[in-house]
């Protein structure tokens with residue numbers, strides 16, 4: 488009772504603060520979701536809710552409407568989607584690279600997948616990986632709702648470390664030209680090394696890491712900084728780091744045992 492009496496005069500202050508700083512609080516919450524990747528509630532917290540909102544409110548068959556509906560959702564709810572600022576950098580890279588094979592690690596509800604797919608050249612295909620089966624189903628449905636077909640994308644429902652050795656079966660003799668890692672910053676380096684070992688990253692390949700500002704990404708940054716002959720860091724916008732494998736870099740060896748630079 489006494490607590491109520493104390494807090495009542497503070498009510499207008501609380502309302503004004505929440506209203507004024509809602510965007511900032513949302514951003515803080517999004518940040519907390521991203522820096523706590525292993526908490527069990529993290530994934531469940533928004534996948535079902537985003538999927539339901541997008542499914543009900545977008546115009547089916549129109550990728551731009553799907554993206555706008557994601558943005559609308561994120562105005563009032565915490566969201567794990569890549570978002571419009573980093574999305575613009577992603578768009579610019581997809582247009583420039585025009586990949587025939589793009590890989591996304593961390594599908595979630597399909598926001599970045601839709602962004603990539605709508606800009607791929609006619610022969611371009613996306614492989615996207617999500618380890619949570621329920622989330623993967625939501626993501627796949629959103630991508631289909633946006634109007635894309637399974638001939639344009641494939642969603643692999645497994646952890647990235649299990650998906651990477653299976654990618655060769657999808658791309659055949661080709662290489663990946665674009666990789667977006669938007670899954671777990673702690674997996675950036677092990678997954679980059681696995682992609683190298685599998686010989687999937689060609690000279691000129693562009694790699695994007697969505698949360699390169701997090702402490703968990705430090706090992707990746709150190710690895711890349713120590714190999715200027717292999718990677719060039721292009722820019723970092725809102726935590727999204729763009730790297731490019733040097734166009735003239737020598738092909739990666741098949742096994743890390745053959746190349747000490749891949750084994751740390």
Ligand SMILES: C[S@@+](CC[C@H](N)C(=O)[O-])C[C@H]1O[C@@H](n2cnc3c(N)ncnc32)[C@H](O)[C@@H]1O
Pocket residue numbers: 524530567568569570592593594595596597598599600616617618619622645646647648669670671674
């Ligand atoms: C930040 S969300 C991805 C957002 C998505 N790219 C978008 O723009 O909507 C991260 C997703 O990666 C998934 N994930 C985390 N670690 C993973 C791993 N090792 N392999 C595959 N998926 C993973 C999570 O379940 C989550 O759905």
